[in-house]
Amino acid sequence: MMAIAAEFNHVVKRYPTGFLGGAGIEAVCDVTLAIPQGRIFALLGPNRAGKTTLIKMLLTLTRPTQGIITRLGEPVKNRRTLARVGYMHENHAFPRYLSAVEVLRFYGGLSGLSAKWLDDRVSQLLEKVGLADRAREPIRQFSKGMLQRLGLAQALLNDPELLILDEPTEGLDIGGRQLLRTVIQERRAAGKTVILVTHALSEVEELAEELAVLVKGKVAYRGRVEELLAGASRDSGGRNLEISLRDVYERGASE
Amino acid sequence: MNLPESIRVLRWMIRDTFRQSLATKLFWVMISVTAVCTLLCLSLRVEGDLPAVTELDLPLVLPKQEAKKLPPENLKADGVRVISGEVSVGFGAMTVPLGRNREDAVRFVQVLLAGGVGDTAGVLLALLWTAGFLPSFLEPHSATVLLAKPAPRWLILLGKAFSVIVFVALQATLFVGATWLALGISTGIWTGAYWLAVPLLVLNFGIFYSVSTFLAVWTRSTVVCIFGVFLFWLFCWIMNYSHHRLVTFPGEGVASVSLPIMEVGYWLFPKPVDLGAIFYDALRAEAFQVRPIEVLKLQEAGQFYPELAVTSSLLFGIVVFALAAYEFREIDY
Numbered sequence: 068m069m070a071i072a073a074e075f076n077h078v079v080k081r082y083p084t085g086f087l088g089g090a091g092i093e094a095v096c097d098v099t100l101a102i103p104q105g106r107i108f109a110l111l112g113p114n115r116a117g118k119t120t121l122i123k124m125l126l127t128l129t130r131p132t133q134g135i136i137t138r139l140g141e142p143v144k145n146r147r148t149l150a151r152v153g154y155m156h157e158n159h160a161f162p163r164y165l166s167a168v169e170v171l172r173f174y175g176g177l178s179g180l181s182a183k184w185l186d187d188r189v190s191q192l193l194e195k196v197g198l199a200d201r202a203r204e205p206i207r208q209f210s211k212g213m214l215q216r217l218g219l220a221q222a223l224l225n226d227p228e229l230l231i232l233d234e235p236t237e238g239l240d241i242g243g244r245q246l247l248r249t250v251i252q253e254r255r256a257a258g259k260t261v262i263l264v265t266h267a268l269s270e271v272e273e274l275a276e277e278l279a280v281l282v283k284g285k286v287a288y289r290g291r292v293e294e295l296l297a298g299a300s301r302d303s304g305g306r307n308l309e310i311s312l313r314d315v316y317e318r319g320a321s322e
Numbered sequence: 323m324n325l326p327e328s329i330r331v332l333r334w335m336i337r338d339t340f341r342q343s344l345a346t347k348l349f350w351v352m353i354s355v356t357a358v359c360t361l362l363c364l365s366l367r368v369e370g371d372l373p374a375v376t377e378l379d380l381p382l383v384l385p386k387q388e389a390k391k392l393p394p395e396n397l398k399a400d401g402v403r404v405i406s407g408e409v410s411v412g413f414g415a416m417t418v419p420l421g422r423n424r425e426d427a428v429r430f431v432q433v434l435l436a437g438g439v440g441d442t443a444g445v446l447l448a449l450l451w452t453a454g455f456l457p458s459f460l461e462p463h464s465a466t467v468l469l470a471k472p473a474p475r476w477l478i479l480l481g482k483a484f485s486v487i488v489f490v491a492l493q494a495t496l497f498v499g500a501t502w503l504a505l506g507i508s509t510g511i512w513t514g515a516y517w518l519a520v521p522l523l524v525l526n527f528g529i530f531y532s533v534s535t536f537l538a539v540w541t542r543s544t545v546v547c548i549f550g551v552f553l554f555w556l557f558c559w560i561m562n563y564s565h566h567r568l569v570t571f572p573g574e575g576v577a578s579v580s581l582p583i584m585e586v587g588y589w590l591f592p593k594p595v596d597l598g599a600i601f602y603d604a605l606r607a608e609a610f611q612v613r614p615i616e617v618l619k620l621q622e623a624g625q626f627y628p629e630l631a632v633t634s635s636l637l638f639g640i641v642v643f644a645l646a647a648y649e650f651r652e653i654d655y
Binding site: 082123126127128129130146147148149150152154155156158159160161162163164165169173174176177178179205218221 | 323327330331333334337338341342344345346461463464466467468469470471472473474478654655
């Protein structure tokens with residue numbers, strides 16, 4: 068039986084609206100989804116489909132209104148498993164007064180990583196993401212792309228079993244995107260799990276093995292990427308996934 | 323999370339806060355205030371002397387220049403004491419006649435420094451300057467990755483708040499230590515009780531910072547934190563003073579229901595006036611400074627309980643920090 072990296076069991080997330088809460092907005096509606104370990108798993112969907120909410124619940128940044136969520140085989144309330152998770156947020160604001168080295172040491176320290184581990188790991192990762200020559204500069208001088216690279220290094224600090232990348236290509240140049248592809252391929256080769264929340268269909272097509280498509284807070288499709296592609300028109304000019312997804316979105320929206 | 327891991331989180335928070343204070347120049351601003359006060363203390367000269375007087379035996383005193391205008395026999399007959407000494411500040415730039423003994427003069431400066439510069443202006447400015455630390459720390463774009471770490475939320479929040487208190491404690495220690503040393507060097511008078519200002523300043527700051535922390539969690543707004551904590555500080559002063567006024571002068575046209583309400587309010591909220599009175603007593607300031615009559619009467623009636631005042635103020639701070647941690651635990655990011 069395949070081990071599960073993340074599991075959502077009839078999960079609902081309702082955000083209260085207005086002063087008294089009211090009926091609220093249902094961002095995630097009865098989602099049941101299992102993400103196997105050692106896979107590159109993509110979460111796709113249009114804006115406000117509930118992808119980020121689902122990830123936030125997995126990381127205990129947000130609590131589910133109903134349902135059960137497990138992370139690396141443990142209930143999410145067990146925060147210890149977060150030490151085995153890496154998270155890269157699309158638009159994260161690191162303290163601007165720190166340098167790249169200080170950022171990594173700070174977040175690594177809060178992850179419970181030892182100073183000795185960090186000594187080696189920080190320089191190794193800065194080299195990997197191409198920031199070694201800017202390691203001691205305050206990050207307020209960094210461009211958006213450089214901050215994304217730093218965010219990626221931060222997510223990899225603890226060599227996570229589960230790496231969650233939320234819109235990781237935002238602000239990345241071609242070199243940055245290539246770097247991201249390399250990192251994901253390395254994770255796959257090492258048997259680690261990656262959850263990729265993205266709009267970049269080319270990366271899903273190239274890198275992801277499985278995907279779930281969320282529409283209006285529900286899982287509209289769950290399966291292997293090639294299965295979804297097989298359903299698309301053959302003469303689509305390289306836009307197979309886009310065409311397949313359009314069908315899924317339309318079906319999900321009409322339900 | 324076990325104790326060593328918690329200590330590690332605290333250590334990282336303290337380190338981060340010190341880096342933040344250096345980056346925002348707050349560290350250097352506070353050091354500059356300390357440096358100016360230290361220089362003033364170093365420039366202080368106390369010459370001549372007048373024996374210590376008790377509050378019940380205040381003699382008539384006249385500066386030397388004024389006394390010269392009167393016949394000496396009249397002065398003697400009226401028991402007038404001529405001020406022979408003087409205090410100079412700014413290495414002699416400004417001189418005032420000394421109407422008290424040397425030690426009292428130094429302690430008077432210490433009360434001014436700790437009570438005026440430190441406890442009032444210092445605490446308020448520290449609250450103002452540090453008010454932005456937590457809202458920026460808790461802003462969703464800054465907090466999401468932090469909250470996805472294994473450290474529990476309450477530890478992250480209280481660790482950050484604690485690190486700000488540690489920063490202020492260091493600044494308070496530097497301020498008191500440097501001015502104590504400077505006064506000792508310039509006057510030869512070393513008052514150990516002056517060091518009591520450090521825990522009192524930190525306690526006073528910590529209690530009001532708990533309110534700032536709660537407001538930061540609740541609103542994530544620096545403006546709300548600044549105004550909220552300033553209004554609360556004002557409210558506590560009024561509550562504390564009004565309570566003493568009502569207890570010591572009960573018959574001034576006040577409704578009978580006011581006293582129990584005031585009593586509840588007094589014990590519930592922090593007591594900045596009482597903390598000031600504790601420091602006043604420690605420095606034996608009654609010899610050179612008149613304390614508020616309400617506090618004096620309360621002490622004479624045996625109704626002033628410094629230990630309880632400190633304990634209940636501290637308890638208030640702890641409860642508000644706990645409420646902030648609870649609120650933070652429940653927030654969706």
